[in-house]
Amino acid sequence: xxxxxxxxxxxxKFGEKFxxxxxxxxxxALVGNLGSGKTTFIQGLARGLGIKRAVISPTFILMRxxxxxxxxxxxxxxxxxxxxxxxxxxDVEREWIGLGIQDILGKNDTIVVIEWAEKVKELLPxxxxxxxxxxxxxxxxxxxxxxxxxxxx
Ligand SMILES: Nc1ncnc2c1ncn2[C@@H]1O[C@H](COP(=O)(O)OP(=O)(O)OP(=O)(O)O)[C@@H](O)[C@H]1O
Ligand SMILES: [Mg+2]
Numbered sequence: 001x002x003x004x005x006x007x008x009x010x011x012x013k014f015g016e017k018f019x020x021x022x023x024x025x026x027x028x029a030l031v032g033n034l035g036s037g038k039t040t041f042i043q044g045l046a047r048g049l050g051i052k053r054a055v056i057s058p059t060f061i062l063m064r065x066x067x068x069x070x071x072x073x074x075x076x077x078x079x080x081x082x083x084x085x086x087x088x089x090x091d092v093e094r095e096w097i098g099l100g101i102q103d104i105l106g107k108n109d110t111i112v113v114i115e116w117a118e119k120v121k122e123l124l125p126x127x128x129x130x131x132x133x134x135x136x137x138x139x140x141x142x143x144x145x146x147x148x149x150x151x152x153x
Contacts, residue, residue, distance in 0.1 A: 001144070001145055002142065002143070002144045002145075003142075003143050004136070004140060004141070004142055004143075005037070005140070005141050005143065006139055006140055007139050008037070008040045008139070011037045011040045011041050011044065011141055011143070012040055012041070012043050012044030012047065013044060014041065014044060014143060015040070015041040015042060015043065015044025015045035015046075015047070015048065016044040016045065016047050016048035017044075017048065018041075018044075018045055018048065019044075019045050019046075019047070019048025019049045019072065020048055020072070020073070022072075022073070022111060022129070023072065023073045023075035023077065023108075024072075024075035024076045024077035024078075024107070024108040024109050024110065024111065025075070025106050025107060025108045025110070025111075026111050026112075026129060027105055027106060027111075027112045027113075027114070027124060027125055027127070027128045027129065028045075028111070028112070028113040028114065028128070028129050028131060029114050029117030029118075029121075029124055029128045029129065029130045029131070030042075030113065030114060030115045030116075030117055030131050030132075030133065031116070031117060031118050031130065031131070031132045031133065032132055032133030032134060032135075033133075033134075033135060034086075035135065036133035036134060036135050036141060037133045037135075037141045037143070038115045038133055039055070039056075039057050039084075039115065041131070041133070041143070042055055042082055042113055042115075043055045045080075045113065046066060046080060046082075049066075049068050049070065049072060049077070049080055049111065050068045050069065050070025050072070051066045051067075051068050051080060053066055055082060057084060062083060062084060062085065062087075062088065062095070062099060063081060063082065063083045063084075063099055063101070064081070064082045065079050065080065065081050065082075066079065066080040066081075066082065067079055068080065075108060076108045076109045077108070077109060077110070077111060078109040078110070079104075079109060079110050079111075080110075080111050080112075080113065081101075081104060081110060081111070081112045081113070082113055082115075083099075083101065083112065083113070083114045083115065084114075084115040084116065085114065085115065085116040085117065085119045085120065086115065086116045088116075088119060092119050092120060093120070093123065096120055096123055102123070105124070105125060106125050117130075129145060129146060130145065130146040131143060131144070131145045131146075132144045132145070
C-alpha cells in the first residue's frame with residue numbers, strides 16, 4: 001500500500017499508526033534516499049510503541065536499543081532495536097553477524113527496524129515488512145509498504 005505525507009509530523013503519525021499494526025518479532029526494513037523520512041518514521045513508530053526516550057539517528061553507532069514498558073497487541077514486546085546501515089560499506093555480512101543481530105531478529109520480545117536495509121536483504125527473514133520512502137518534492141514523501149494494512153486514512 002501507498003501513502004503520501006505532507007510534513008514530518010504526518011510521517012511520524014503514520015509511524016505511530018504502524019506501531020499499532022505490528023507485534024513482537026516484527027522486522028521492518030526501511031529503504032530510501034538520504035532525508036527521505038526513514039528516521040522520522042521511526043520516531044513516530046517509537047512513540048506508538050510507548051518509548052519515551054527521543055529517537056535520534058545512530059550516527060556513529062550502528063544500533064541503538066529502546067526499552068518499552070507498554071504492552072502492544074498483547075505481545076511480549078519489550079525492546080525496539082534501531083539499526084542504521086548507511087555507513088556500512090564493506091564486509092556488511094560480517095559486521096551484521098558481529099553485531100549479533102541474527103539473534104534478536106524475529107524474537108517475540110523485539111521489534112527491529114533497519115535503515116538502508118537493502119544492504120542486508122539476503123540476511124533478513126522472509127516475513128520482513130519492507131517500507132520504501134521517496135522524496136517527491138518539497139515536504140512531500142511517498143511511503144510504500146509491502147503489507148496492505150492501514151488502508152483507511
Ligand atoms: N513528509 C515528510 N516526512 C518526513 N520528513 C520530512 C517530511 N517533510 C519534510 N521532512 C524533513 O525531511 C527530513 C527527513 O529526515 P530523516 O532523518 O527522517 O531522513 P532519513 O531517511 O532517515 O535520512 P538518512 O538516510 O540520512 O538517515 C527531516 O529534516 C524532516 O523534517
Ligand atoms: Mg535516518
